Amino acid sequence: MTRRFVSDQPYDPAHTVPLSAAQERFYAATPRQLFWYRFLRHKPAVVSAVILVAMYLACLCIEFLAPYDLETRHSDHILAPPQSIHLFHEGRLVGPFVYGFDYQLDLETLQRNYTPNPQKVQPLRFFCHGDDYRFWGMIEGTLHLVCPAEGGTVFLLGTDRLGRDIFSRLLYGMRISLTVGILGIAISLVLGVLFGGLAGYYGGWVDNIIQRAIEVLRSFPELPLWMALSASLPVDWSPVVIYFGITIILGLLDWTGLARSVRSKFLALREEDFCVAAELMGASPTRIILRHLMPSFMSHLIASATLAIPGMILGETALSFLGLGLRPPITSWGVMLAEAQNINAVVLYPWLMAPVVPVMITVLAFNFLGDGLRDAADPYSR
């Protein structure tokens, strides 16, 4: 037998341990704030978000950021290798500069040889006047963030077979490649929410038909289908119209995944007690969907949409690489990669494959961001 013990501590159910400031904030927080707290704890997602925001902001002012214009040709610098930026010349600080090239044609192999000449120090200029451009196709301007020295060059990622600066083209391509995903996802989001919502809410034969249709759509081999659809775009359409055509094709084929996640979320939420409660109060289906279902899965939707954007970007890249997507003069990362299709590029001019790097960065960033959003989307789960 153990001895009896009675604590001398008082029992006061009303007494609560004073909340720390952080807990206080948590308890008074709105679901949106909780979402935000949880998102901020997902470090890779935050970093990705910063990168993506920077990229999209850059899309707004490509003309200013790019040292050259999209179409500026340097016929004496065809397929030039990247020039690296130096700070010191012979132990002396000059500020950022590049060494100019000496050009020599190897008459045996017909290979162009560019060698940096340490005598040609070409300091970079900042906020300078360079190539003419029309900002967003409207305002004329010449101001650039960076220009080469007078008479010099600055090819950070080399030039292509027409002597165009790849770095500048990469920046211009970013504008197209990043927006293709957004427009496409907008289309697939609308279709996905519509069909997924119908299937989830009505169930029964509606659900059956939509599910079977999705299965059929998903069972098509993806690439040939894309190719067939984009081949059906009339050749005489202007590049801008083609661009919209491609985004619509991407959106039309991508909604199935979203529709499925919307449907499953719908089905799960409809069984939740709070939805049953609303039903028992006499709420109409419209009210239940708008007031109870939508806010609950909106965050999930945003997360899945984010996770679907990389698919769009990769789709555009793949199509353009095969020559079936966007066509010059519209420049996207895929269009640029199409020029790196032969073995020459891989062996002799590897810098032509530079667009692969931003594609990877973007896709990874979107995936991390989507992950973080998805984790934060349900503030009440652990």
Place this chain on the structure above:
Amino acid sequence: MAEMLRVEDLSIAFDLPGGSFTAVDRVSFSIPTGGSVALVGESGSGKSVISQAILGILPSAGRVVGGQVWFRDRDTSPEMDLMTLPNDAAWRRIRGQRIALVFQEPMSALSPLHTIGDQVSEALHLHRRLDRAAGAELTRDMLRLVGFPDPKRAFDAYPFELSGGLRQRAVIAMALVCRPALLIADEPTTALDVTVQAQVLHLLKDLQAELRMALLMITHDLGVVANIAEDVVVLWRGKVMEQGPTAELFRAPQHPYLKHLMASVPSIADRPRPTPPEGDAVLRVEGVTKRFAVRASGWFKASTQPPHVAVDSVDLEVRRGECLGLVGESGCGKTTLSKMILHALTPDEGRILWRDDQGVEHSVANLGGAGLKAYRRAVQYVFQDPFASLNPRMTVADIIAEPMVIHGIGTEASRAARVQELLHRVGLDPRHRLRYPHSFSGGQRQRVGIARALALEPRVLLCDEPVSALDVSIQAQILALLAELKRELGLSMLFVSHNLAVVDTLADRIAVMCAGRLVEVAPAAQLFRAPRHPYTTALLAAVPLPDPDRPLDFSRIRDGRASNPAAWPEPWRIGPGERLPLIEVAPGHFVRQAHMREAA
């Protein structure tokens, strides 16, 4: 007697985003060899955390910040401090073999893809070198010991083939198959029906004596403690409030917390009750039957099995101003019945009638449009789960105002005033109206749920197990609130519960349901004083009381037969396909039985 487990000054802290939180604060107790100790407390008391620490399975945010846990395997072996075990291998020699754990939820503790025999013998094969045949033999012995009527068949059965009680027996067999020195049972009977709970408690007690094993019981139920533990440790917010021999503590609790807890336990007391109101019926259920088709396995195959009868020609009425308690164990059809009353399911036979304020009766199944809207206004529902029934993305004010918005009542300002009034009415601080549900405790959320149900000034409140998810002391508060509301607002109530003791505090009349049928309907006082039906008496006998002088009478709880109509004695026995009438044995007291020709 030697002590096999000594917990000394154990402190456990959890690292939370807002800082560290002490979940267990200098708790000490000891378990003698073959003894039984109960850790009792409400949610957040730290009782489960202690058991996790003893087994070395604390969640990653938790850590032991002080104290030791001394474990002596056999009387002759040296003591060792479990908190300083060097590695996982050392833990594995103890865990499962010398100290075993029984979980609360028998379904999730068993893998659905393996047979009972496989799962029970797994622990054997992990800890001992045995060939298959010897392992199977030992496993069957253990299955027999935990009370499987046919251990050979149980060995090859899958968990889904077993009832909840048998599943929990299988989990216990799994824990005991290595003959541990100490069994930790974490709320082993909470998920079970009362009659099954009594059987499992009986089993644990028998096994403990037979295997000379120590038992650490973790529970929130003082009644369970009184029936199984020699010593008890009462915890509140991680601190020991009172500890000592169970009988001594329960006869004369000293600490205010234990006193409060004892007073909160719902009990069946023979107390004076007001006579049930004799108004006309607001709701009448007439011969309602609901069958569910047993799902066919293929697309094109029609089901050949006979449908399952969930509710079998039930007659009931809820009178104006009364509370009717509907009691039954899981699967008895009480939830199906309440769903039909709420017009969420349509009865296959019979009808449900609702009398509106003008005294006109409507058949609920035929209501539509404006009629249904009026019905929804008059009959409101309080949910069981206070967490799932409130939309986490709406503020409390929006949640409570929602029914008024749906029914187009009042202006924005008048609704806001009504929300304030309702919050005040259910005992919540109106200043918290702009908070979201996640910042409220379970009891507070249930109050929000009740306020929402009251917003439309209903005539009838249908409560489906409104307190079963709450702590005992909170339970008592919510029940008191409901009783007060019923009295002051003149509400009629249908109170559905599996627990007779909970129903007792509120109900004027009680209807007992078993296997889809009503078996006994009587005024509450009458039912508790003179229950007639064997099922009712079994239910009453199975409620564990926190009173050491009134232990469970295990001989009266016949294994599994209490809820099987074919196993009831005459004249109550209902064989397959048979029907018996409800007979009035006393004024207002109906029992389903054969006509007593002999007695008459």
